[in-house]
Amino acid sequence: MKPVTTITGTMMPLDRGDVDTDQIIPQQFLKRIERDGYGEFLFYNWAHTDDGTPSSDFILNDPARRGARVLVTGPNFGCGSSREHAPWAIQQWGFEAVVTASAADIFRNNSSYVGLLVVELPQDAVTRLIEMASDPTAEVSIDLESQTVTADGLEEHFEFNPTAKERLLTGLDGIGVTMSHDDLIASHEEARPAWLPTTVDVSS
Amino acid sequence: MTEPRTLFQKVWDNHIVIDADPTLLYVDLHLVHEVTSPQAFAGLNQSGRTVRRPDLTVATVDHGIPTTGRSLGIRDPLSKRQIDALVENCMDHGITMFGLDDPRQGIVHVVGPEQGLTQPGLLVVCGDSHTSTHGAFGALAFGIGTTEVEHVLATQTIWQAKPQSMAVEVEGELPWGVAAKDLILGIIAQIGVSGGTRHVIEYRGKAIHDLSMEQRMTICNMSIEGGARAGMIAPDETTIRYIEGRPFAPKGAQWDKGVSAWESLVTDPDAVFDKVAVLDASRLVPHVSWGVNPAQTVPVTGSVPSPDSYDDPLQRDAAVRALEYMALRPGTPILDIAIDHVFLGSCTNGRIEDLRAAAKVVEGRRVDSRVSAVVVPGSMQVKAQAESEGLHEVFEAAGFSWRDAGCSSCLAMNPDVIPAGERCASTSNRNYEGRQGRGARTHLVSPAMAAAAAVAGHFVDVRDWEDS
Numbered sequence: 199m200k201p202v203t204t205i206t207g208t209m210m211p212l213d214r215g216d217v218d219t220d221q222i223i224p225q226q227f228l229k230r231i232e233r234d235g236y237g238e239f240l241f242y243n244w245a246h247t248d249d250g251t252p253s254s255d256f257i258l259n260d261p262a263r264r265g266a267r268v269l270v271t272g273p274n275f276g277c278g279s280s281r282e283h284a285p286w287a288i289q290q291w292g293f294e295a296v297v298t299a300s301a302a303d304i305f306r307n308n309s310s311y312v313g314l315l316v317v318e319l320p321q322d323a324v325t326r327l328i329e330m331a332s333d334p335t336a337e338v339s340i341d342l343e344s345q346t347v348t349a350d351g352l353e354e355h356f357e358f359n360p361t362a363k364e365r366l367l368t369g370l371d372g373i374g375v376t377m378s379h380d381d382l383i384a385s386h387e388e389a390r391p392a393w394l395p396t397t398v399d400v401s402s
Numbered sequence: 403m404t405e406p407r408t409l410f411q412k413v414w415d416n417h418i419v420i421d422a423d424p425t426l427l428y429v430d431l432h433l434v435h436e437v438t439s440p441q442a443f444a445g446l447n448q449s450g451r452t453v454r455r456p457d458l459t460v461a462t463v464d465h466g467i468p469t470t471g472r473s474l475g476i477r478d479p480l481s482k483r484q485i486d487a488l489v490e491n492c493m494d495h496g497i498t499m500f501g502l503d504d505p506r507q508g509i510v511h512v513v514g515p516e517q518g519l520t521q522p523g524l525l526v527v528c529g530d531s532h533t534s535t536h537g538a539f540g541a542l543a544f545g546i547g548t549t550e551v552e553h554v555l556a557t558q559t560i561w562q563a564k565p566q567s568m569a570v571e572v573e574g575e576l577p578w579g580v581a582a583k584d585l586i587l588g589i590i591a592q593i594g595v596s597g598g599t600r601h602v603i604e605y606r607g608k609a610i611h612d613l614s615m616e617q618r619m620t621i622c623n624m625s626i627e628g629g630a631r632a633g634m635i636a637p638d639e640t641t642i643r644y645i646e647g648r649p650f651a652p653k654g655a656q657w658d659k660g661v662s663a664w665e666s667l668v669t670d671p672d673a674v675f676d677k678v679a680v681l682d683a684s685r686l687v688p689h690v691s692w693g694v695n696p697a698q699t700v701p702v703t704g705s706v707p708s709p710d711s712y713d714d715p716l717q718r719d720a721a722v723r724a725l726e727y728m729a730l731r732p733g734t735p736i737l738d739i740a741i742d743h744v745f746l747g748s749c750t751n752g753r754i755e756d757l758r759a760a761a762k763v764v765e766g767r768r769v770d771s772r773v774s775a776v777v778v779p780g781s782m783q784v785k786a787q788a789e790s791e792g793l794h795e796v797f798e799a800a801g802f803s804w805r806d807a808g809c810s811s812c813l814a815m816n817p818d819v820i821p822a823g824e825r826c827a828s829t830s831n832r833n834y835e836g837r838q839g840r841g842a843r844t845h846l847v848s849p850a851m852a853a854a855a856a857v858a859g860h861f862v863d864v865r866d867w868e869d870s
C-alpha cells in the first residue's frame with residue numbers, strides 16, 4: 199500500500215445518501231480474480247445507459263471532473279455488501295479520498311486497508327464542501343497527520359482511528375505487523391477449549 | 403464483583419489476543435466463498451505465507467454458480483475461472499471445501515449452521531456482509547473485506563475497533579401470518595438503514611425467544627441492512643436442540659462441556675446497552691418494500707408513500723429517485739402492484755422452514771400465467787430435505803421452477819438475472835438498484851407473501867389466504 203499523507207485536489211460532489219456498494223461497483227464486475235482494473239466500472243449503472251454508452255448527465259462523465267481527487271458525498275456511504283471492490287474501484291478511478299458525514303463500517307475498514315482515505319465530517323461541513331464543489335476547479339486539502347480538512351474559508355478537524363492512521367501514513371503491511379505478535383496468538387490458541395469445532399472433514 | 407456484561411461483551415472478551423484499540427481478536431471459524439477470496443489467496447501466495455489454521459477454515463461456492471444444468475459445467479468463463487481458483491486454493495492450502503458436486507454445497511450462511519459449524523460464543527468471519535446470520539446462535543459474526551480475509555488466512559486473527567452495544571427489545575407475540583422477515587423489516591423501518599452503524603445488536607425479548615433457529619437466522623441476517631456490525635441472539639434450549647447431532651457439533655463429553663459453556667452466554671441482568679430500540683411484535687403486519695433500500699417498506703395494507711411525507715431533504719430526494727427507478731406512483735395501493743417474477747431463496751429465506759411456509763400457500767394453487775417463479779433452496783441439504791417432504795412436487799405442480807442451491811437472483815451474478823424494467827417479489831435482503839439485474843425492480847417480502855404474489859400475479863395480504 200502506498201503511504202497517504204496529504205491529499206490536495208479538486209472535488210466531485212455526489213449529493214445523495216445511503217450510496218450502497220452495489221452502486222459503487224455492480225455485481226457483474228465481481229467475477230474477476232484480479233485486484234486492479236475496476237476503475238472503469240465505478241458507479242457503472244449510473245454512469246452508463248442501457249446499451250453501455252456513458253450517460254452524459256452523470257457527473258462522473260463530465261470531462262471537467264476527470265481529475266477530481268476527492269469524492270464528497272452524503273451520509274451512510276458504502277453501506278451494504280462487504281465487497282472490497284468498492285474502494286478499489288473508487289481508488290482506481292483516481293480518487294484518493296472520500297468525504298462524508300458517515301461511512302458504513304465495512305467500507306470504512308476496507309478503505310483503511312487499501313489506502314483510500316475516508317474522512318467523516320459534520321453534515322454542515324459536508325454540505326458546504328458539496329456547494330463549493332459545484333465549481334470543478336475548487337480545491338480541498340486533507341492532511342492526515344494533523345487530521346484537518348481545508349478549503350476556501352473552511353477548516354475542519356476530523357476524528358481518525360490511530361492505528362488506521364499509522365497504517366495509512368506508513369503504508370505498512372498489516373499482516374507482517376500482526377505476525378510479529380505470534381507468541382500472543384499462539385498462547386491464546388493453546389488456551390482454546392477442546393470442544394470448539396474444527397472444519398476437518400468428518401464425512402470422508 | 404465483576405461488572406455486569408452484555409452477551410456481546412462476553413464473546414468479545416473471550417477472543418482478545420491484544421487488548422488495545424483496535425483490538426486483536428482470535429477467529430474461531432473463517433468461512434470462505436469464491437467471490438471475495440481469490441485476491442486474498444493471491445496475496446498470501448505472493449508473499450510466501452501459508453494458511454495458519456486450515457482446520458478452522460471452510461469454503462463453499464455459492465455466489466456465481468448456475469442453479470440449473472450443473473452437469474454441463476459452468477458456461478460463464480469468468481465465473482468458471484473464479485470457482486476453479488477457489489478449488490485450487492483450497493487444495494493447495496488443505497482447506498475443506500463443499501464444492502459444486504458436494505451434497506453439502508450451498509450458500510455460505512446456510513451451510514455453516516446446517517453442518518453444526520456455527521456454535522454459540524464463536525467468533526465467525528467471512529468476506530460477506532451477511533455473516534451476521536451466524537449471530538442467531540450467540541456467535542459474534544461479522545463481514546470483512548478481502549484484505550482482512552488475507553489477514554485472517556495468515557494469522558487467524560483480526561483487528562477490530564470495538565463496536566458499541568445496542569439492544570433491540572421485541573415484546574409481545576408475532577401475530578399469525580406475520581413472518582420473521584416482517585419483523586426484521588419492521589425493525590429496519592424503525593431504526594433506519596444506518597441505525598445500527600458502529601453497533602452490535604442483541605435481539606431480545608419474548609418475541610425473539612419464541613422464534614425457531616431458522617427465524618432467528620432471518621432476523622440476524624438482515625442486521626447489516628440496519629447498518630449494524632453484527633446481530634446476536636442469546637443461545638437457549640432452541641439453539642442447543644438445533645445444534646445437537648449435526649456433523650461438526652461436539653460429541654460425547656465435549657458436547658456436555660460445550661453446552662455448559664454456552665449457558666453462560668447471556669446478557670447479565672444489570673448490563674447496560676449503549677443504545678436501545680423497543681418494538682411491539684403484536685402490532686406487526688406483513689411488509690413489502692416499495693423503494694431501493696430495505697428501510698423503504700410499508701405494510702401490505704398500505705400504499706406507496708409520497709416523497710413529501712419525509713421531513714429530511716436527503717430522504718425526500720432518495721424517495722423521488724426510488725419511485726422513478728421503481729416506476730411507482732405515490733398513493734398506489736401495494737395490493738395493486740403487479741409482478742413479473744418471484745424469487746424464493748437466499749441466505750435470508752432459503753431454509754427449510756421458509757420453503758415449507760411458501761409451499762403451504764402454494765399447495766393446490768397455480769402460479770399466475772404472467773409470472774415466472776423459481777425456488778432456489780439455500781443449500782443442497784435443504785433441497786434434499788424439501789424433496790423428502792414432497793415440497794418440490796407442490797412447487798412444480800404449481801408452476802415454480804425447482805433449482806439447485808446458490809445465491810442466484812439475490813445478486814444475479816449467475817445466469818438468474820431479472821430483466822430490466824421487470825418487477826420481482828423476492829425473499830432476499832436487498833432491494834438496491836440493479837441488485838437483481840440492471841434495471842430490475844425488487845420488492846422484498848416474506849416467503850409466504852412471495853408465494854401468494856406468485857399465485858395472484860400481484861401482492862396480496864397473505865393473512866387473508868391463510869385464514870381460509
Ligand code: SF4
Nearest residue numbers: 532748749809812813
Ligand atoms: S444469498 Fe445473497 S445476500 Fe446471501 S450470501 Fe448470497 S448474495 Fe449474499
